[in-house]
Amino acid sequence: MGFWVITPSNEFKSGGPMKRELTSHVGPTSLTMFLGTHYIGDDIVLGIGDGEYWKKVLGPVFIYLNSSPKRGDLRALWDDAKAQAQNEVSRWPYSFPKSPDFPKAGDRGSVTGRLLVRDRFVSNDDMPAGMAYVGLAAPGQPGSWATECKGYQFWTTADSCGSFTIGNVRAGVYNLYAWVPGVLGDYMYTCHVTVTPGCAIDLGDLVFSPPRSGPTLWEIGVPDRTAAEFFVPDVDPKYANRLFLHKDKYRQYGLWERYAELYPDGDPVFTVGQSDHSRDWFFAHVTRKVSNGYVPTTRQIRFSLDRVVADGTYTLRIALAAAQMSRLQVLVNGGGARRGGVRFTTPEFGGGNAIARHGIHGGQWSFEFPIRGYLLQEGENSISITQLRAFGEFLGVMYDYIRLEGPPGSWRDPTRGA
Incomplete structure (x- = not known):
């Protein structure tokens, strides 16, 4: 029998797309870490001030059990679990939660745009930020998403032309952040992005000038x-x-x-x-x-x-x-x-x-x-x-x-x- 923890969305987890976490302990014990500090340390510890109001919906997380007619066929269990995970991702956000704090698909918005890299020591033209990681997180500073844990984060990967779409975003006020594999530094769109239910925001072309002093x-x-x-x-x-x-x-x-x-x-x-x-x-x-x-x-x-x-x-x-x-x-x-x-x-x-x-x-x-x-x-x-x-x-x-x-x-x- 297979026992699997499937997390169809990471929107409620801390630290963005690069955050590593533990998934199991010996015993065996399966884990789903919502606010873990592993691989980051105290910089990502949740701090709630005296009298501060804070609420966050964690989950839902899907626990999946499967079996194979062929005893000991672990590959079949693994392949079936991966297929089930894709199915759960396609169903997000789930429609069954009754809590008013969990918005359904119609109560969420989307943000699109295109990210370009401007580095005149590399090219005379702006370059498409292909495969860039682009996300919405709480307002902060460039790179602050990596230690942010109070709010929600929504990330996607740009295509080869730098175009991106971030869907199923909860209503709220965010900064848009990005980083590009192969390019040093962090990008942040300086204006706040306000997402409302049902909105479709197009930010157009955004230009990232990475840190650079000379050739x-x-x-x-x-x-x-x-x-x-x-x-x-x-x-x-x-x-x-x-x-x-x-x-x-x-x-x-x-x-x-x-x-x-x-x-x-x-x-x-x-x-x-x-x-x-x-x-x-x-x-x-x-x-x-x-x-x-x-x-x-x-x-x-x-x-x-x-x-x-x-x-x-x-x-x-x-x-x-x-x-x-x-x-x-x-x-x-x-x-x-x-x-x-x-x-x-x-x-x-x-x-x-x-x-x-x-x-x-x-x-x-x-x-x-x-x-x-x-x-x-x-x-x-x-x-x-x-x-x-x-x-x-x-x-x-x-x-x-x-x-x-x-x-x-x-x-x-x-x-x-x-």
Whole structure:
């Protein structure tokens, strides 16, 4: 017999489309987490103020039991459950709930539009935000949907042209948010979107200008809010889960121990233009166990510059896919007296515990570090990133994307004349 928890809509869940959650405990126990903090941490804890009125409809959730005439045919149970899940999604919003707090289809609205990306360092024309995640959530700031839990959220995926339709939206006041796989940053439509029963709102063309200070000199990874493109090692055979030996390899216990086993003599160096992030960049920046304790580890990036604009400002962007009680220190060319090297140190951040929970992403964090041109040199340069906090094996970060940008004036559009 199969026992399945089917959630036909995530509109009542916290944290938007990237929010990961637990679905089971040993026992076995099936879970449906409405307001969970896993993979995010305290930033998504529901806070209700003294005297504050709050109400939220959680569910309905469908519990489905099935069986197969052929005993032990688990594939048949799984395929049948997936078909049932699609059927439940097509029936949302359900018509049977009697509560006035659960609006039926006729009492909801829709929002349509088209999202474009404007990055003149990539293209002279606005580009369609193909496969963008576009959603409505409580009014806030760009990216605030990822830790929002009091209200409802409604998300869809744009088509290859950037066009989107968000249907079955509860009446209310929202901001429209978006992010685009392959593009750094968060978009937010600055005007509030007021949805009323039966409305069909067309927002037309919306333009997202992602964070950018200058041309890309080099980049590591893909800005997709996960660390999946980086090197995930094979699991220690004594911990192996056979379900994930070839797919989703990060879903294995003990991968944090593999770093020191693979690099026993020191931290590896990533050389731009020679190294391959899928082979040479360990997916999690973890600590190293030494004797009975742990020590920080460092990611060193070496790169060459043909020319340097001494009076210009370069920009280092670091996007993280997860973090646990971390503090990053960034050193440029050693950070010492040599050419006036510079260091940056972040505050402590992160509580998602994705490393311990066999994840590949949690909460998103982005940092921007300005680097004066005179701190760099023609020829070889280095940037070192150290995760300073090291009192346990689960502290660390997962990188999403790293990019070094040159000063704006150092770039000349090759499609235009001099």
